Amino acid sequence: MTEINIISFDVPYPANYGGVIDVFYKLKYFHSKGIKIHLHCFEYGRGEQSELNKYCSSVNYYKRKTGVKSQISSTPYIVKSRTSKTLKENLLNNDFPILFEGLHSCFLLDDKAFATRFKIFRESNIEHDYYHHLAIAEKNVVKRKYYNSEAKKLEKFEPIIKHANLTCVVSLTDLDYFKKKYPNNNIVFVPSFHSGESVNVKPGKGDYVLYHGNLSVAENKNAAKFIIQNLFQNSDIPLKIAGLNPSTELVKIIDKNQNIELIENPSDNEMNELIANAQLNLLYTEQATGLKLKLLNVLYNGRHCIVNSKMVQGTSLSNICLIEDDIYELKKLIESTFKFEFSEQDLVKRKSILLQDYSNENSYQKIIGAF
Numbered sequence: 001m002t003e004i005n006i007i008s009f010d011v012p013y014p015a016n017y018g019g020v021i022d023v024f025y026k027l028k029y030f031h032s033k034g035i036k037i038h039l040h041c042f043e044y045g046r047g048e049q050s051e052l053n054k055y056c057s058s059v060n061y062y063k064r065k066t067g068v069k070s071q072i073s074s075t076p077y078i079v080k081s082r083t084s085k086t087l088k089e090n091l092l093n094n095d096f097p098i099l100f101e102g103l104h105s106c107f108l109l110d111d112k113a114f115a116t117r118f119k120i121f122r123e124s125n126i127e128h129d130y131y132h133h134l135a136i137a138e139k140n141v142v143k144r145k146y147y148n149s150e151a152k153k154l155e156k157f158e159p160i161i162k163h164a165n166l167t168c169v170v171s172l173t174d175l176d177y178f179k180k181k182y183p184n185n186n187i188v189f190v191p192s193f194h195s196g197e198s199v200n201v202k203p204g205k206g207d208y209v210l211y212h213g214n215l216s217v218a219e220n221k222n223a224a225k226f227i228i229q230n231l232f233q234n235s236d237i238p239l240k241i242a243g244l245n246p247s248t249e250l251v252k253i254i255d256k257n258q259n260i261e262l263i264e265n266p267s268d269n270e271m272n273e274l275i276a277n278a279q280l281n282l283l284y285t286e287q288a289t290g291l292k293l294k295l296l297n298v299l300y301n302g303r304h305c306i307v308n309s310k311m312v313q314g315t316s317l318s319n320i321c322l323i324e325d326d327i328y329e330l331k332k333l334i335e336s337t338f339k340f341e342f343s344e345q346d347l348v349k350r351k352s353i354l355l356q357d358y359s360n361e362n363s364y365q366k367i368i369g370a371f
Contacts, residue, residue: 003036003057003096009082009104011046011061012039014268015195016244017214018293019124022170023101025193029360031055033368040090042082042105062087071146076153078104078127088113097371100164103127103154110163118371121164122190126174128155133287137218161185166370173314190366191358192293196300199351205341206279206303208238208261209334212271213294216245223284228253228260230327231282235259237338239282242266242274272301280304280337285311295321299354303342306333316357320350 012023030037031054039056044064052059062084070081082104088111091098097118100106102125109119128151135147161167162182168190169175175189211227213220224241232239241254242263254262266274275281281298285308295312298305299320306322308330322337324330356362 002034003038003094004030005038005040005091005094005096005098006101007087007098007105008039008041008101009078011041011043011049011052013046013049013051016268016271019102021194021293021297022122022124022192025195025360027052027055029193029364033364038090038094038096040087042084060087060090074153074156075107076103076127076150076157078150078154079107079157083107103158103161106157106160109160118166119164120166120168120367120370121161123161123167123169123174123178124192125170126177128152128158130287134218137222137286139218166367168367171314172316186370188366188370190363192296193360193363194293194296194300194358196296196354197360199300199347199354200276201301201303201342201347201350202276203341206277208240208278209280209282209338210240210242210274210278210302211282211284212242212274214245215241215243215247215250219285219287221247221250222286224250225253227282227284228257231331231334232260233257237334240274240278242271275302278302280306280334282334283307283311296354296358299350304337304340304346306330306337316353320346320353 008023010020012020012027015021015024027037027039036057037055039052039059041061042064043061044066048061065081065083071077073080088108092113097120098114099120099122100109101122106121108114109121131147131151131154135144135151138144138147162185165186167178167185167187169178169187170192172189175187178187211224215221215224220243236259239260240263241260244265246262246264251262254260263274275298281302283295283298285292292311295317299317304322308325309323312318312321312323322333324333
């Protein structure tokens, strides 16, 4: 394979949230291997990005069809809003394999016009589970109703992946789910592509704890509130919370705590510096779905990493994280870890696991080896 079509659910630059991180660094890595990429992406606010031209032979943009017409369809909104006759025409102009990024982009996966093409489905979540958990986390009644409705539609739509020649899943939990549900599919575990080419951990100690994430997402906003209210109120340890578009509610909660600082909408470089300079990175989730890309980023570039068990579920990363679910014990673990440098022994252990199971080269070979 020297050329490939990649259909992305969003414009994959800047690479500043989970899903597009996988897409963007996949583009970069495939390009570094001499693969010619024809990128097709749905645009709905990020605009055309010249950075993508560095890695792709062609870049095509399609306007996402947001609005009521896409919402009232029996097809999931995230799929219906990403349909395009022009996309189909462009894909038929060549005979290269087609990689569908996420269930979002799979509208053409069962189209008879592509029956003889090699088709790859790149899974990022068990989407109906993901939307079910979004509904649980959402307080707004209208949004909760939408998430529950979308979850049902997504579960009904999911069997379209039977038409894929290769299914690449991001976690071991998802691998088990898809293999049981679709035993005739060729399904492989392919962790997300990421920025880490090597494990780089700064020597010495940091003087703060970092929590980061897209703070406009209910899951991350709730995690930030949990961390503040249960672990850092009345604490002497400095906490920095960094991420995209924090809510007014979260800003007010942070402002009440002198030991907590908010970094709104940091640049990629600023985010990387925050991760690298922290004494420990604290990651917490109530949603054990997919692979948390921010976890990989932290393990490649940060010192100590403390998580709850759901954060590492379905991965082989539990041996290189400090894991605690009990609030009282978690607080004690943060306090004790804040005192110690990240050791050379810790670094050796981390490298052995990351470079074996979670390297971009390993992920690339699993995809290429299927042709």
